[in-house]
Amino acid sequence: MVEAGARTLRTGLLPALMLLLAVALALGWWPRAGDAIRFTPFSRDAGDLQAQLVRDAGLPVISAGRVRRMEADGTQPDAAVQTLEIAAPAAVVRGGFARACARAGLGAADGGTLAAQPDALCSGPWEGGSATVELVLDCAGSCRSQVSVHHLWF
Amino acid sequence: MSHTRRCGWVDWVYALPTAAAGLIARMRARSDPALALTPGLLLLSGQPAFALRYGLTSGALGVKVQLAQDYAVARNLAPADRWGAALGIFMPASVGLVQ
Numbered sequence: 001m002v003e004a005g006a007r008t009l010r011t012g013l014l015p016a017l018m019l020l021l022a023v024a025l026a027l028g029w030w031p032r033a034g035d036a037i038r039f040t041p042f043s044r045d046a047g048d049l050q051a052q053l054v055r056d057a058g059l060p061v062i063s064a065g066r067v068r069r070m071e072a073d074g075t076q077p078d079a080a081v082q083t084l085e086i087a088a089p090a091a092v093v094r095g096g097f098a099r100a101c102a103r104a105g106l107g108a109a110d111g112g113t114l115a116a117q118p119d120a121l122c123s124g125p126w127e128g129g130s131a132t133v134e135l136v137l138d139c140a141g142s143c144r145s146q147v148s149v150h151h152l153w154f
Numbered sequence: 155m156s157h158t159r160r161c162g163w164v165d166w167v168y169a170l171p172t173a174a175a176g177l178i179a180r181m182r183a184r185s186d187p188a189l190a191l192t193p194g195l196l197l198l199s200g201q202p203a204f205a206l207r208y209g210l211t212s213g214a215l216g217v218k219v220q221l222a223q224d225y226a227v228a229r230n231l232a233p234a235d236r237w238g239a240a241l242g243i244f245m246p247a248s249v250g251l252v253q
Contacts, residue, residue: 035223037220037221041216042216043216071212071213074247076170077170112175130176152172153213153218154208154209
């Protein structure tokens with residue numbers, strides 16, 4: 001196990017760290033006085049939470065668009081956005097995703113979150129940071145549902 | 155990119171409000187889950203303060219890189235001063251990204 005871990009470090013993690021540091025420096029992230037640089041492994045990202053929410057919502061999905069991903073970049077969060085066509089009324093869709101949020105440990109969006117993100121459905125601590133889920137519905141017969149997950153590490 | 159009267163140039167790729175909203179939420183709560191200290195433990199000029207971490211993040215290939223500063227913020231700031239402090243924390247990180 002230890003040997004396998006060390007091999008992973010040599011063959012996977014270290015090059016990844018070097019690549020990320022090079023990208024960060026190329027983007028102009030030159031450390032300021034007092035800056036601390038931290039490298040932390042992570043196993044789940046916004047795309048994983050997006051997939052988990054859709055799965056746990058248990059809604060009758062007619063069609064699902066591709067998941068658009070935006071990696072964390074500077075002050076911007078790691079983000080995943082997907083549009084689904086769901087054969088259910090708005091209240092059912094909203095309830096399904098609210099239950100999925102609760103299963104992921106996220107609570108209903110509070111007033112402060114809604115002030116900045118009126119479409120926020122839920123938010124809370126997730127994977128060493130915080131996650132916010134937005135749900136935009138356009139319902140007529142079925143519901144065209146856009147689900148956005150933002151994962152912040154600060 | 156759009157130009158607005160109130161905000162100047164807006165790059166919509168980077169215009170997600172989540173990061174700023176998260177910072178404001180922590181300023182409003184006067185705490186940062188990432189730096190949970192016993193209330194009353196941190197003093198700033200003899201006054202109770204809380205610790206807050208903010209900066210830049212990049213992540214790929216299962217590793218995230220953070221370039222962060224830790225701040226001590228007085229707990230008894232008036233709301234207007236609290237937003238001023240939040241802007242003072244957000245601006246250097248934001249400007250540091252685009253320089």
